[in-house]
Every structure is written in structure tokens, then in C-alpha cells.
Amino acid sequence: MRDIRLFGDPVLRSVASPVVDFDKQLRTLVQDLTDTMLEAPGSGLAAPQVGVALRVFTYNVDGVVGHLINPELTLTDETQIGDEGCLSIPGLTFDCTRALGVVAKGFTMYGDPVVIEGTETLARCIQHETDHLDGVLFVDRLDPDTRKAAMKAIREADWNGLSAPLVKESPHPMFGRGF
Numbered sequence: 001m002r003d004i005r006l007f008g009d010p011v012l013r014s015v016a017s018p019v020v021d022f023d024k025q026l027r028t029l030v031q032d033l034t035d036t037m038l039e040a041p042g043s044g045l046a047a048p049q050v051g052v053a054l055r056v057f058t059y060n061v062d063g064v065v066g067h068l069i070n071p072e073l074t075l076t077d078e079t080q081i082g083d084e085g086c087l088s089i090p091g092l093t094f095d096c097t098r099a100l101g102v103v104a105k106g107f108t109m110y111g112d113p114v115v116i117e118g119t120e121t122l123a124r125c126i127q128h129e130t131d132h133l134d135g136v137l138f139v140d141r142l143d144p145d146t147r148k149a150a151m152k153a154i155r156e157a158d159w160n161g162l163s164a165p166l167v168k169e170s171p172h173p174m175f176g177r178g179f
């Protein structure tokens with residue numbers, strides 16, 4: 001279990017480095033990301049969200065738990081609009097437009113090439129997590145009015161300025177929407 005970094009932490013705005021060594025340390029990172037994501041609970045978690053600037057994320061969508069390293073995405077032209085949240089911006093969700101489908105090429109923690117194809121929630125998750133690896137947050141993807149509302153809500157959030165959320169509800173109301 002690792003602490004999830006919150007909006008305002010500079011690591012969330014850094015561009016993560018590609019993984020070069022597919023070693024035991026990487027497998028520990030993937031395990032820790034998975035455990036932390038499931039405990040939150042969340043639908044996805046990227047390494048920068050636990051303070052590690054590497055191109056690694058995990059996902060938990062429709063009962064499938066997995067991970068991807070050094071992702072490269074191809075997006076469909078067709079889009080979807082839906083509620084999106086982020087474990088680094090706890091308790092807040094906003095309508096966010098994303099590509100409907102994605103083909104994500106990358107590697108497993110053992111260094112084997114892998115391709116993940118997804119639509120709807122899985123596609124949204126993969127786009128959200130890959131954004132994290134580039135220092136991009138979902139609030140950056142909102143239309144201008146929604147983004148203004150989101151920034152106001154973040155400023156007023158009780159966790160703003162804290163290093164980690166003090167209170168966790170169970171069951172967590174964000175389940176299925178927090179990435």
C-alpha cells in the first residue's frame with residue numbers, strides 16, 4: 001500500500017520516464033499499484049499517483065485487473081461523454097469527453113509485448129492513466145465551463161492542502177469512476 005498523491009503535488013505534473021529495466025523492483029511497483037488501487041478502491045492507478053515517475057499503470061474495469069507499461073495509444077475518432085473522476089482528486093466527478101475506443105500497445109511487467117483493446121470504461125481508463133504519465137489530469141480535458149467549476153470545487157475540497165485524505169468511506173462512493 002502506498003499513499004496516493006493529491007492534486008497540487010508536483011509529481012502529478014511531471015512527465016514520467018519509460019521503463020527500461022523489467023526487474024523485481026518493477027514487479028513490486030505493479031503489485032503495490034494494484035493493491036493500492038483495489039484498496040482505494042479505484043478503477044485505475046498510475047505510478048506518478050504514488051510518487052513514482054515511471055510509465056506504468058494498473059486498471060480494474062469490469063472485473064478485470066491488469067497493468068500496462070510504456071503504453072502507446074491509438075484512439076478512435078468516435079467519442080464518448082461520461083462521468084470521470086480521479087483518485088488524486090477525491091470525491092469529485094465531471095463529464096469528460098474521451099475517445100470511445102482505444103488500442104494500447106505496451107509491455108507486461110515481464111517485458112513481454114501486449115496489446116489491450118478497449119471501449120467505453122476501459123478506453124476511458126486507459127486514456128486517463130496514460131494522461132497521468134504525461135502530467136495531464138482529467139480536469140485539463142474538460143470543456144471550459146466545466147473546468148472552471150472543477151477548479152472551484154478543488155479549491156473548496158476538504159482535502160485540498162492535505163498530503164493524503166484523512167477520511168475514507170466504505171464502501172467508497174467513487175467506486176467504478178475513480179481512476
Ligand code: NI
Nearest residue numbers: 086087088179
Ligand atoms: Ni487519475
